[in-house]
Amino acid sequence: MRVVEKRQLLSAEEIGRTLRRLAHEIIEESSGAKDLALIGIRRRGVTLADRLVKAIRGFSNADVPMGILDIALYRDDLSTIGTQPSLQGTEIDFPVDNRDLVVVDDVLYTGRTIRAAMNGLFDLGRPRRVRLCVLIDRGHRELPVEATFIGRAVQTSDTEIVEVRLQETDGEERVVLVDRVP
Amino acid sequence: MQHLSHLLGIEDLTHEQISFILDQAKPFQEFQRYPLKKLATLRGKTVAVAFFEASTRTRISFTTAAARLGADTMALQAESSSLKKGESLIDTVRTLEAMRPDGIVIRHSSSGAPEFVAKRLEIPVLNAGDGTHEHPTQALLDALTIRDRKGRIEDWNVTILGDILHSRVARSNIYLLSKFGAKITLCGPAMWVPRELEDLAPNLRRTTRTEEALEGADVVLVLRVQTERIHEPALAAEEYILGYQLTAKRLRLARPDALVLHPGPMIRGLEIDSAVADGPQSGVLEQVTNGLAVRMALLYHLIGSAPVDAPHPAKDRSNASD
Numbered sequence: 382m383r384v385v386e387k388r389q390l391l392s393a394e395e396i397g398r399t400l401r402r403l404a405h406e407i408i409e410e411s412s413g414a415k416d417l418a419l420i421g422i423r424r425r426g427v428t429l430a431d432r433l434v435k436a437i438r439g440f441s442n443a444d445v446p447m448g449i450l451d452i453a454l455y456r457d458d459l460s461t462i463g464t465q466p467s468l469q470g471t472e473i474d475f476p477v478d479n480r481d482l483v484v485v486d487d488v489l490y491t492g493r494t495i496r497a498a499m500n501g502l503f504d505l506g507r508p509r510r511v512r513l514c515v516l517i518d519r520g521h522r523e524l525p526v527e528a529t530f531i532g533r534a535v536q537t538s539d540t541e542i543v544e545v546r547l548q549e550t551d552g553e554e555r556v557v558l559v560d561r562v563p
Numbered sequence: 564m565q566h567l568s569h570l571l572g573i574e575d576l577t578h579e580q581i582s583f584i585l586d587q588a589k590p591f592q593e594f595q596r597y598p599l600k601k602l603a604t605l606r607g608k609t610v611a612v613a614f615f616e617a618s619t620r621t622r623i624s625f626t627t628a629a630a631r632l633g634a635d636t637m638a639l640q641a642e643s644s645s646l647k648k649g650e651s652l653i654d655t656v657r658t659l660e661a662m663r664p665d666g667i668v669i670r671h672s673s674s675g676a677p678e679f680v681a682k683r684l685e686i687p688v689l690n691a692g693d694g695t696h697e698h699p700t701q702a703l704l705d706a707l708t709i710r711d712r713k714g715r716i717e718d719w720n721v722t723i724l725g726d727i728l729h730s731r732v733a734r735s736n737i738y739l740l741s742k743f744g745a746k747i748t749l750c751g752p753a754m755w756v757p758r759e760l761e762d763l764a765p766n767l768r769r770t771t772r773t774e775e776a777l778e779g780a781d782v783v784l785v786l787r788v789q790t791e792r793i794h795e796p797a798l799a800a801e802e803y804i805l806g807y808q809l810t811a812k813r814l815r816l817a818r819p820d821a822l823v824l825h826p827g828p829m830i831r832g833l834e835i836d837s838a839v840a841d842g843p844q845s846g847v848l849e850q851v852t853n854g855l856a857v858r859m860a861l862l863y864h865l866i867g868s869a870p871v872d873a874p875h876p877a878k879d880r881s882n883a884s885d
Contacts, residue, residue, distance in 0.1 A: 465867040470590035504599045
């Protein structure tokens with residue numbers, strides 16, 4: 382079984398443009414950033430949320446707070462995957478009550494990660510609203526979860542994997558579609 | 564990190580494993596401040612909490628840790644158990660096992676009991692204290708408290724005060740802290756600090772003089788005095804207090820920012836005076852919170868990990884957030 386790159390979905394430049402566009406969309410659809418906060422899901426969601434916060438500060442002067450969510454304790458697949466994933470900890474140092482939250486992740490797939498993320502957030506308080514921002518929506522939802530802010534929607538098959546590679550986490554900047562070949 | 568199947572003691576843990584456990588306890592420390600202290604991560608799992616020796620604090624700590632992770636517990640307590648009717652340890656444990664718990668937390672008055680059980684069962688065993696052998700979760704929560712209060716675990720001057728001979732807490736702490744470069748001083752009445760203790764770790768010294776033991780200490784671990792022993796012909800309570808009580812005056816001989824730890828329960832006025840117990844240098848309350856965090860981290864990893872032959876899901880989880 383090998384992993385073969387099928388095609389590139391986003392180049393470095395396209396990632397940058399997409400994030401800038403998403404940052405603008407978030408502000409436009411958030412009645413001026415009042416109570417707004419971004420929550421990045423470890424690990425790449427955190428990098429993306431961080432970039433979104435910086436972009437927002439760049440064009441609007443708004444300082445949107447950002448939190449980090451570790452969903453390991455809320456996943457539903459743990460009893461089937463063997464050893465427990467290491468915990469890296471949630472770091473949300475502002476109260477979640479009444480906040481307008483935008484959860485940020487790299488890829489939206491089955492929706493289970495987002496279900497876990499919502500469980501995690503609701504353990505901390507009662508947000509006023511929770512919306513989702515993803516770089517890639519690859520379809521194949523197994524739960525009724527949707528993203529409000531989508532970088533790019535891509536049709537994929539079950540054997541394919543969408544790999545988001547970011548400078549901070551992976552040392553390069555591109556999004557590729559890979560396939561597993563026997 | 565090398566996978567852990569049981570937690571039987573500190574002696575066989577590596578530096579890396581200990582650091583891992585303490586790092587994993589950190590999110591659970593945060594968790595104790597959440598408004599809703601209930602996770603579903605161990606939902607459907609059952610933890611047998613088998614205490615063959617009386618305990619309130621450790622038992623409640625483990626039971627609460629399991630409950631907060633979403634697990635159910637089966638409680639076995641010595642006084643009400645079939646042990647009193649003469650059932651052997653292994654039969655009691657086999658009975659528990661037949662009810663299919665996902666792990667066992669065991670406290671027993673015989674050193675080696677947890678290992679005995681671990682060799683015979685297929686499920687993770689956590690040692691909550693065995694005889695005079697080890698109390699690993701106590702040493703781990705003490706280390707976490709030291710790390711939080713003093714910024715690191717490595718290379719401190721540690722004084723352990725009291726009945727070292729009969730203390731599993733002392734042994735586990737000696738193993739752990741010496742793996743992190745501590746210079747350890749053992750202090751107590753002569754019959755409780757015999758020469759054989761020096762074999763437990765390098766860089767260990769013994770003294771019967773409290774003032775000498777406390778000079779320059781960065782961490783002072785005060786042991787509980789088992790009152791049954793205090794009436795032995797060799798030592799009366801007043802003598803112990805005079806020679807070995809940690810008073811505010813004695814504590815001033817230690818470093819000004821020395822941390823005072825006590826595994827509890829404290830007997831105020833015996834091994835420790837109230838001023839010290841309630842003073843700014845005391846870490847006893849944090850020890851309790853940290854105990855919960857450490858036990859949650861251990862249960863999460865040991866009980867949560869699936870057995871080796873668990874089926875894998877059909878769909879690849881590579882896009883699951885890591």
